[in-house]
Amino acid sequence: MKFQQILSFLLSHTNFSHTFKTSLISLLMAALSGCASGHCNKHGKPNIPNDQLKVFIFKYDGSRQCEPQSGISKTEMSKELSEITIYSSQKKSDGQVRIQVCGALSGYANVYKIKKKDLSLAEALGFKKWDF
Numbered sequence: 001m002k003f004q005q006i007l008s009f010l011l012s013h014t015n016f017s018h019t020f021k022t023s024l025i026s027l028l029m030a031a032l033s034g035c036a037s038g039h040c041n042k043h044g045k046p047n048i049p050n051d052q053l054k055v056f057i058f059k060y061d062g063s064r065q066c067e068p069q070s071g072i073s074k075t076e077m078s079k080e081l082s083e084i085t086i087y088s089s090q091k092k093s094d095g096q097v098r099i100q101v102c103g104a105l106s107g108y109a110n111v112y113k114i115k116k117k118d119l120s121l122a123e124a125l126g127f128k129k130w131d132f
Contacts (some may be wrong), residue, residue, distance in 0.1 A: 003117065008021050009011075010039050015038075025032075031064065035127065036073055037067075037071045040095075040112060043047055050116070050117070051115065051117055052115070053116040053117075054087060054113050054114065054115060054116060055113070055114060055115075055116045055129055056111055056112065056113055056114075056129070056130035057111070057112050057114055057122045057123075057127040057130060058109040058110060058111045058112070058127060059077060059080075059109060059110060059126055059127045059128070059129060060094075060105070060108070060109045061073075061077065061091065061106075061108050061109060062105070063106040063108050064102075064103050064104065064105060064106060064107070065098075065100065065102055065103065065104050065105075065106050066099065066102035067102075067103070071106070071108060072110065073110075074089045074090070074091055074110045074112075077110045078110075078112065079126075080125055080126075080127075081114070081122065081125065084114050084115075084118045084121060084122060085114065085115065085118070086112045086113065086114060087088065087112075087113040087114065087115075088112070088113040089110065089111065089112045089113070090110075091108055091109070091110055091111070092108065092109060092111050092130075092132075093106075093107050093108055094107045094108075094109055094110075094132050095132055098129065098132075109130075111130050112127075
C-alpha cells in the first residue's frame with residue numbers, strides 16, 4: 001500500500017478531530033522525510049581510527065548435547081588469546097539447525113571481542129570471525 005493510500009484511509013475511516021488528523025499527517029511526513037535530504041548520515045561511518053576498530057571472533061567450545069558439563073569455558077579458552085586484549089566475551093549458539101541427539105555437538109561457541117588489527121593473530125590460533 002502506498003503512503004497516499006494509507007493517508008487517505010486514515011483520514012476517511014477514522015473519527016478523529018481535524019486537529020488530530022493534521023498532527024498525524026505532520027508526524028508521518030516528518031518521520032518519512034526526515035532523512036530524505038541526506039543529512040542524517042552525511043559523514044558516513046563514524047571516524048574511528050583503524051587501530052581502535054573491534055571485531056568478534058569465536059571458536060566452538062566442543063560441548064555436546066545432554067552433557068551439561070562438557071565443553072571448554074570462556075575463561076579457559078581465553079588463555080589461548082593471552083597475547084590479545086579481550087574487550088568482552090560470551091558463550092553463544094551459532095543458531096544453526098542440528099540433529100537433536102545426545103552426544104551430538106551443541107553448536108555453542110566462545111565469542112570474544114578484540115581489536116580488528118589482532119584478527120590475523122587470532123585466526124592463526126584457530127579462531128574465526130563471528131559472522132552469525
